[in-house]
Amino acid sequence: MGIISAIGNSVCENLEALLASKSGISSLSSLQTHHANSIKVGEVNLTNTQLSDVLNLPKNNAFTRTALLGLHAAKQALLNANITDVNAYKTGFISSTSVGGMDKTEMHIKEYCSNKEAQKYINSHHAGDSTQKMADAIGITGFVTTISTACSSAANAIMLGARLIKAGTLDRVIVGGVDPLSKFTINGFKTLMILSDSNCRPFDANRTGLNLGEAAAYLVLESQEIVDKENKKVLGYLAGYGNANDAFHQTASSQNGEGAYLAMQDALKKGHLVPSDISYINAHGTATANNDITESIAIRRVFGNTVPDFSSTKAFTGHTLAAAGAIEAVYAVLALQENVIFPNLNFKTPIATTHLHPVTTVKRKEIHNVLSNSFGFGGNCSTLIFSK
């Protein structure tokens, strides 16, 4: 697996920050916006030029920040999985993004007619462009696609990858997601009045909204056949997955968290697991008023009075939208490998009606199964379960 986020440019750096309870949330510096002083964000500490240099791209490339962040993480994932010949097996690539090439569109749209140099980004706007550029750069020519279901996107990319391997369509697939920060999303979330002006406090009774973040993460899924044949080290198994729609409202979740409940139930069922098998829940936990209460209710509905240890890692990275499901999949695998639960930062007071206390300091214990939630606009709810 490979990752780049506000808390580090590699899996190692991310793990170190998580174990040190070191948040990546800060003031905004990479974008010009009037909201800069009223929000906090999770920024990746490399500029486009730096990313482009690290990736050895030609100077006149038409990579958006989406494609740059994505390729950075995808290349790491291949290296980490010891893949030298990407086409040795039937290999696919499934990415996900919510903004696509918006970071360049919002910069150049009004000069597309006058500025020849900017025109190279016109065809980079659509959401599939970053995926194509990444697939081309790593040499995948067969099955390549992009998913966009808002903030559950990457979880759905991982799910599709697993299903294609299960069906025998692919032997190996690189799955994940990416979203850079953009003025478009900052202003969009601002209109919904769900951006916090301070560090976000997931699951706290006095939470004040979310922090946006930018990130990319990719995981390499391989069939049992490859693992056996090449005697590969397995980091973890994707044991279960569930996808349901809340069918309640375009942006808000239903009061009883129906979609979230169904996604978690479906994942447990597909994984042949019961609630007590789950050692840790990496919650969606965006720290908006609406998400945290409805997710809490849904967790209570699934787990009753014996809710497993849980935390949201959004206070480390910010809400990285389409990438969140992949970022947190990497964290779930790290939790399995290290036998550790990452803390839910900034929590003080439980929500009165659900009384849920997340884990607030690094906790060591044997971890067998991690359940990871990702929910998005449009009622798209997805749950993944990772196992040892």
Added chain:
Amino acid sequence: MKACYIHSAVSISAQNTFETDLNLSESNPITSKKANANHPQYKTYIAPGALRRMATGVKMGVTAGKKALEKANITNPDAILTGTGMGCIEDTENFLNALIANDEAYLTPTSFIQSTHNTVGAQIALALQCNAYNNTYVHGALSFESALLDGQLLIKNDDSRSVLVGGIDELGKEFIDYTLLVEDKKHGVQVPFSEGASFFVLSSEKQEKAIQLNDIKTFSNITEQEVPTVLNEFLAENNYKPKDIDAVICGNNGSVYDSYYSKARAIFPITTSQLHYKHLFGEYFTASAMALYLGVYILKNQQIYDTLIIGDNSKNSIKTILLYNQFNGRDHSFILLSL
């Protein structure tokens, strides 16, 4: 592994395809650089409370999706899958332009909320109160194909009984002009850019005269020289030979990349009917969903409008159809249908 059938096909396009199924006897000439869809009365299909916030693509998608379910007698499908290349570009333009014009002040949430790519799938789920599996694909000219491939996988491998799959793209007002600006006038797309929504109900149930979706395969990149090999392999995987294919529907759009289609067509004997459609329906990222609609229509009605035919129509009976689409020499898809 089960077989996958197509129980209904509904399309809103630049031609008369929606009100009374396909009618090309009086086709709408599309001559300008941009061709809008022939829009139905959306009020008939969508409640006013929901309609007031919807941009063109969402209206097209929700309406075509609902009608496809009605035609297949399905009230609650096991999955809702959509594909869209440009997504909700109208509302994306609206929000971005408001942001730029007012310098980030006085922005309202509606167009932002409606600009996310999964809006059509979400609105259909909302209208049906459908909690089932829901996914949206946004991969250029393979957006619809990716959704179709997921749908096929759900039916064949994952116990789903009925799945709603659709492809939607709206023209929008501004970005399309930038696309046209950088399109190579001489070697680029020669048909108009257009819009549309085509929806299908896939099912595991074999009905009388059922149309089967045999297989679909996509490639991010293949060379022109590889096309015959890749295509022959695809047919062989499904136990077909080129001579078994009664009609081939290709996505010719007048660009230099039509040479890929020539390579594909060359493997078939002269008895195979050669069809095209983008001269009538225009080009857009999910135009290939339109081709699937045509394929289903031809198998069901055993009728091919002359205007779709390249050369002579030699077949009386059409039992097997191959669809091939690509865009600018990449994002190739092969779809096999049979009666």
Added chain:
Amino acid sequence: MSNLIQELKENIIELLNLEEFSVEDINDDDALFGDGLGLDSIDALELMVMLDKDYGIKLTDPKEGKEIFQSIAVLADYIEKNRAK
């Protein structure tokens, strides 16, 4: 006041795309949310922006809107008392 009420009705119909309503259809005391005009939380956010843009009234908490957006009459009354432009 009656001018303001007329203005609000026209603006709300246009702002929220309430095509099926005309100014005459909306009574001053009709509930804007729920059973009346059937507006929802997103409309409330739209109305908050309208208050800021047209009348210089800044609300920061969506909960405040609930009281103010009960009906056209209540809204007009609030605007009269608090408007900055």
